[in-house]
Amino acid sequence: MSLRAALLLLVLLLGGCKAAFFGAVNLRQPTDGVVSHRDxxxxxxxxxxxxxYAPAHARHAPVVVYFYGGSWMGGRRQWFRWMGEALAARGVVTVVVDVRLWPTVRMKGFLHDAAEAVRWTRDHAATFGGDPHDEFVMGHSSGGQIAAMLAVDKQWLAAVGMRPRELAGVIGVAGTYDFIPFDEPAFADIFGHSAAEQALSQPINFVDGDEPPALILQGEDDTIVSPAEAVAFEGRYRQQGEPVELRLYPGLGHEGLLLAFGPRRTAAPVLDDTLDFIGRHPVALEH
Incomplete structure (x- = not known):
């Protein structure tokens, strides 16, 4: 069996477990006051x-485009209904996005899809009660890399007629921003084998002082994505004089931080911190 086939089989097996787990999480999330528009x-x-996922009777609500994690290899938007509902229940129109994944595509493919989703959201936000000029990108783990790349590497949004500074902000949840050297052989196939190609996958390399505000959320006990990545990404923002906030949560690991938005909400105030950030950055900067 080839390496690619073996890794894909592993992703599918793990995906079955995660589907059952997140299915249970979906059932535990209250849906009162949330209107869903799926598929x-x-x-x-x-x-x-x-x-x-939209608040009932929403008008000019902030909008979040959410990219889930899964090492750029696995995941489905349906698993994260609970995230959409958790944010929508607190007044945020939330768009949970599927992008094509490896091995169907590599980095250019899923970042193309992500940019298209952001453009679609800008064009259709008002239909769901959202403010098209109050749009945030947000992602967990590998989804954090996708969100961050849209916010810092101008080429992706430029391809759909947008600029990063048109975003109201970027929210990283245990995102990966500075992950060379790769610890998975498949990542070289996703991002490239040469040092020059790999450098193009690192959000930290594109921060140049022309980014939207950033909120970086990170569990201090994360063993999947090192907290050092969040600290380094914040530092690069600060070097460029850009608005950035870093929140480190003791006792939380990689999945624990994510679940603090939903079933483990009492573990840390990540949802409140996120809503506070959204509320303080209500209008995209126009430059």
């Missing part, structure tokens, strides 16, 4: 889709 195709060329 919306945002890119007819690729068939990629998203789900929208």
């Amino acid at each position: 919306i195709v945002y890119d007819a060329a690729t068939g990629t889709a998203l789900d929208v």
Whole structure:
């Protein structure tokens, strides 16, 4: 069996476990006051889709485009209904996005999809009661890398006629921003084998002083993504004089930080911290 086939089989096996787990999490999330709009195709060329969770009777609400984690190899938007509902229940129109994953595509493919989803959200936010000029990108783990790349590497949003500074902010949840050398052989296939290619996958390398505000959330006990990445990313923002906030949470690991948005909400105030950040950055900077 080839390395690619073996890794894909592992992802599928783990995905079955995660599907059951997140299915249970979905059932535990209250849905009062949330209106869902599911299975919306945002890119007819690729068939990629998203789900929208909106507060009932929303008007000019802030909007979050959420990218889930899964090492760029696995995951489904349906697993994260609970995240969409958790944010929508607190007044945020939330778009949970599928992008194409490895081995179907590599980095250019999923960042293309992510940018298309952000553009689609800008164009359709008002339909769901959202403010198209109050749009944030947010992601967990590898999804944090996707969100961060949209916010710092101008080429991806430029391809859909947008600029990073049109975003109201970027929110990283145990995101990976500075992860060379790779610890998974498949990552070289996803991001490139040469040092020059790999450097293009690192959000930290693109921070140049023309980014939207950033909120970086990180568990101090994370053994999957080192807290050092969050600290380094914050430091690069500060070097460029950009608005950035880092929140470190003791006792939380990689998944624990994510679940603090939902079933483990009492573990840390990550949801409140996120909503506070969104509330203090209500309008995208126009430059």
